[in-house]
Amino acid sequence: MSTTLTPRRRTAPAPGTSPGSAVAPPRRTAWIPTLLLLLGAVYCLIPILWVVTAATKSSGELFTTFTFSPGSGFLDNLAELSAYRGGVYWRWMANSALYAGVGALLSAALSGVTGYALAKYRFRGRTAIFNILLAGVLMPPITLAVPQYLLMAQAGLADSYWSVLLPSIVSPYGIYLARIYAAAAIPDEVVEAARVDGAKEFRLFRSVALPMMVPGLVTVFLFQFVAIWNNFLLPYIMLGDDHRFPVTVGLYSLLQQGANAPALYTLVITGALLSVVPLILLFLGLQRYWRIDLLSGAVKS
Amino acid sequence: MASHQPRPSRRLAPYAFLTPAVILFTLFFAVPIGYALHLSFRAVQVKGLGLGSHARTEVWAGLSNYTSALGDPELLAGAGRTLLYGGLLVPAMLGGALLLALLLDTPRVRLGTFSRLAIFLPYAVPGIVASLLWGFLYLPTVSPGYFLLDKAGIGGPDLLHGNGLFVALANIAVWGGTGFNMIVIYTSLRAIPVELYEAARLDGASELQIALRIKIPMVLPSLVLTFFFSMIATLQVFSEPMTLKPLTNSMSSTWSPLMKVYRDAFVQGDIHSAAATSVVVAGATLVLSFGFLKLVNKRSDGGS
Numbered sequence: 001m002s003t004t005l006t007p008r009r010r011t012a013p014a015p016g017t018s019p020g021s022a023v024a025p026p027r028r029t030a031w032i033p034t035l036l037l038l039l040g041a042v043y044c045l046i047p048i049l050w051v052v053t054a055a056t057k058s059s060g061e062l063f064t065t066f067t068f069s070p071g072s073g074f075l076d077n078l079a080e081l082s083a084y085r086g087g088v089y090w091r092w093m094a095n096s097a098l099y100a101g102v103g104a105l106l107s108a109a110l111s112g113v114t115g116y117a118l119a120k121y122r123f124r125g126r127t128a129i130f131n132i133l134l135a136g137v138l139m140p141p142i143t144l145a146v147p148q149y150l151l152m153a154q155a156g157l158a159d160s161y162w163s164v165l166l167p168s169i170v171s172p173y174g175i176y177l178a179r180i181y182a183a184a185a186i187p188d189e190v191v192e193a194a195r196v197d198g199a200k201e202f203r204l205f206r207s208v209a210l211p212m213m214v215p216g217l218v219t220v221f222l223f224q225f226v227a228i229w230n231n232f233l234l235p236y237i238m239l240g241d242d243h244r245f246p247v248t249v250g251l252y253s254l255l256q257q258g259a260n261a262p263a264l265y266t267l268v269i270t271g272a273l274l275s276v277v278p279l280i281l282l283f284l285g286l287q288r289y290w291r292i293d294l295l296s297g298a299v300k301s
Numbered sequence: 302m303a304s305h306q307p308r309p310s311r312r313l314a315p316y317a318f319l320t321p322a323v324i325l326f327t328l329f330f331a332v333p334i335g336y337a338l339h340l341s342f343r344a345v346q347v348k349g350l351g352l353g354s355h356a357r358t359e360v361w362a363g364l365s366n367y368t369s370a371l372g373d374p375e376l377l378a379g380a381g382r383t384l385l386y387g388g389l390l391v392p393a394m395l396g397g398a399l400l401l402a403l404l405l406d407t408p409r410v411r412l413g414t415f416s417r418l419a420i421f422l423p424y425a426v427p428g429i430v431a432s433l434l435w436g437f438l439y440l441p442t443v444s445p446g447y448f449l450l451d452k453a454g455i456g457g458p459d460l461l462h463g464n465g466l467f468v469a470l471a472n473i474a475v476w477g478g479t480g481f482n483m484i485v486i487y488t489s490l491r492a493i494p495v496e497l498y499e500a501a502r503l504d505g506a507s508e509l510q511i512a513l514r515i516k517i518p519m520v521l522p523s524l525v526l527t528f529f530f531s532m533i534a535t536l537q538v539f540s541e542p543m544t545l546k547p548l549t550n551s552m553s554s555t556w557s558p559l560m561k562v563y564r565d566a567f568v569q570g571d572i573h574s575a576a577a578t579s580v581v582v583a584g585a586t587l588v589l590s591f592g593f594l595k596l597v598n599k600r601s602d603g604g605s
Contacts, residue, residue, distance in 0.1 A: 030409040037404050038412065040397070041419035044480065047434040048422065050445070054437070063442050110322055117318035121311075129319060136330050138590050140537045142559045143579040146566050147333035147340065170325045201314035230427035232540040233559075237567070248429045252544060255433060259547040269437070272430045283425040287418070 048276075055273040059266045077270040089271055091243060092250035096229055097278070098161070099246050103168035104224035108217045110169055115178025116209050120191060130179070136172035145237045152238065163238040164246070168228050174220040181216030182209070218289045222282075229279060247275045334583075340576035341366050366577035376578060379558045380585075382467075386557075387535035389471035395527055397475065398482035402520075403512050405483070406490045417487070421480035428477060432544035435473045440548065461549035473541050478534075482527045489523040490516055525597050532593065536586050539563070558582050 054062065057071030081089050118130050148167055152158040157166075186209050194208045232248045239245055242253060251271050258264035344362035370376060401420060405413050423431065439460040441447040447457040460469040493516065501511050539559040546552040554568070555561040559582065566575035 028409060029411050030407055033404040033407040034411045037401065037410065037416035037420075040401050040479075041416040044420045044423050044476065047431070047438060047476065048426075050438060051434050054443070068445055110325070113318050114322040117315040121315035121318075123312070123315045126315070129323070133322070133326060135587075136326065138533065138583075138586055139330065139334065140559065140579065140582050140586055142537075142539070142562045143337055143583040144330065144333050146562065146572065146575055146579060147336040148329060150340075150572065151333060151336060166325075167329045170322065170329055175322065195311075201310055202317075205318070226425060230429075232427070232429050232543075237563075248427050248540075251433065252429055255544065256547050265437075268433065272433050276426050276430055279425040279427075280422065283422070284418070 051269060051273045051276075055266075055270045057266065059263045062266055062269075063262075073266070074270075077266050081267050081270050081274075084267060088242060089247075089250065089267075089274075092245050092247040093275065093278075095161075095244060096246040096248070096275075099164050099168065099235070100225045100229040103165055103228045104221045106169045107171045107174055107224040108221040111171060111174035111178040111220050112182075112210065112213055112217045113205065114175045115180075116182045116186075116205060116213065118175070118179045119182035120186060120188075120209070133172050133175055136170070137176070141233050145234055148234075149237050158238060159240045159244065161244060164235045164244075167234060168224075168231070171220075171224055171227075174224055177220055177223070178213065178216060181219075182213055185216060186212050215289070218286075222286060222290060225282070226279065247271070251275060337576045337580055340573055341580050344573050362573065366574050367581065370574060370577045370581050373578075375555045376558060376561055376581075379555055379561055383535065383538060383557050386467055386470055386538065387532070389467055390474050390535060391528065391531045393471065394475045394478050394531060395482060395524065397479045398486055398527065399517070399520075399524065401479065401483045402486035402490055403516060405487050406516065407508060407512075417484070421484055423477045423479075424481045426477065428473075428540045429544050431477045432473050432541045435469070435476065436545050436548045439469055461545070462551045466545075466549070466551060470538075470541055470545065474534075474538075478531065482531070485527055486520050486523045489520045493519050529590070529593060532589065533586060536582070536589070 049068065053068050053070050055077060056074040058073030058076060061071040061073065114133075118126060144167070149158060149163075152160075152163045157163050190208060190212075191204065194204050199208065229246070230248065231246070232252065235246050235249050236252070239249065242250065245253070251268060254264060254268050254271060258268050342362055342364075343359050344366065346358050346360045348356045348358070401416075404410065405417055426434075438444050438446065441457060444457075450457040458468075459465045497515055498511055501515060506514070537559060538557045542552055542556045542560060546554070546556075554564045558578065562575050562579045562582065565571050565578060
């Protein structure tokens with residue numbers, strides 16, 4: 001494991017500016033790299049731009065007008081989507097928020113306490129437990145989801161909120177990140193000093209270690225939130241009643257019906273646009289809390 | 302850690318902290334894996350006409366589910382399609398991510414923050430929604446690309462049939478994954494001490510030479526990590542082809558191995574052969590992962 005987790009800060013630049021250096025030539029713009037990057041940005045924004053304009057079109061306009069010219073039907077589409085089957089779309093959005101919000105919170109808490117124990121204690125079975133947990137990352141989701149479904153069904157929990165929420169809580173990857181972060185962020189001396197002061201082990205974790213792990217756990221929360229919000233396979237297998245669908249499965253079922261009734265396509269498109277708005281806001285609003293260096297730091301072990 | 306005899310509470314504390322994770326892991330990972338293995342060795346035997354409550358019994362099937370899974374041409378064809386798809390996707394995505402990260406790290410680049418955010422943005426879009434958006438962009442009747450090609454008097458390529466389907470699917474994953482991998486590589490580029498570049502510049506090295514000789518070797522561990530995760534994600538491809546399926550009739554329900562497992566278990570109701578197939582997929586993933594890690598470790602041991 002590397003001793004430092006945060007990259008050695010460069011002398012000059014603030015985040016986002018190009019790295020200057022002592023021998024930097026006069027500040028002319030590097031045109032070719034800038035243009036290539038903008039090309040990449042355009043490629044990534046095209047589908048987003050498309051869905052924004054397509055959501056404004058009535059179903060007549062969708063197949064007849066030029067793709068990027070705005071239509072006149074956004075409010076109608078919105079009203080139609082909200083009215084569809086008694087507002088089931090908004091229920092899907094609320095379900096996604098519930099699965100992702102509660103699931104990611106519990107997942108970050110579990111990763112935190114587990115990662116802390118694995119990083120800061122030497123005990124029998126430590127390596128074995130860590131390796132077994134880590135092997136969970138390699139399990140294809142379907143290898144888990146099919147027997148998980150059958151076991152949930154036997155426990156009478158299939159097609160319930162629990163069937164999607166409970167399996168999302170254990171995240172081998174989150175535990176792995178929390179362990180790396182705890183090892184780097186909590187100095188052994190601080191832990192020892194707290195023990196000398198008479199802190200009990202649980203109190204030590206809660207009052208000393210946990211506050212130091214918060215930035216890493218925010219990252220785990222964000223990763224898990226995105227992973228659960230974007231998950232399709234698990235809820236698709238577990239749920240039958242569309243009142244419990246998250247928005248991914250809901251949109252998929254809408255798309256399948258749209259194959260027979262193209263009028264539903266405008267609803268699918270409007271629904272797709274609205275479903276990415278919360279995640280994009282979360283992502284832009286919290287981007288400075290994403291500690292991607294956690295990921296890169298993970299490689300230097 | 303101190304070597305003197307710790308207090309009992311300190312010896313027991315890690316086990317207490319690990320208990321919730323161990324219980325949940327056992328319930329939602331270990332038991333299902335064991336159950337999948339159990340199911341894979343069993344089969345339903347139908348007696349007589351299959352009528353009555355005792356006509357269908359579960360019996361030990363030995364390796365028969367495995368031999369039929371491994372000999373199944375559909376599974377082999379699905380594995381072949383997945384390999385072809387990964388062969389397009391992984392080099393394009395990681396090559397693009399490395400190039401964009403190097404461009405971001407080039408001195409005197411403008412609008413870097415904007416480009417970085419825009420390219421990372423697709424990471425926040427669910428695979429289902431990404432496939433849905435691209436699916437519509439592939440439809441000749443709504444796509445701006447086809448509109449422009451049509452105006453120019455050229456017929457567009459058919460992306461929803463035949464070989465075009467591989468390109469279409471790989472493009473969705475490239476769109477969704479390049480930004481994330483770019484950020485991982487860019488973060489490790491930022492960790493390289495600038496003194497290295499200054500020395501190289503004083504020696505007259507160009508930015509391109511610095512990129513090739515210093516930056517790429519220094520971010521090799523990040524590339525290994527991103528390659529590893531991309532490889533696992535490729536083997537597990539499911540939601541993208543599932544989403545394109547309603548838009549084209551040339552996507553079979555067994556296009557990828559996971560789609561076949563899903564169909565066997567939930568459409569055909571044969572959980573035993575589905576379990577055997579999913580164990581085969583898991584086994585292949587584990588073998589490839591450990592083989593890859595071993596290869597990487599060997600290389601780095603030999604190098605240092």
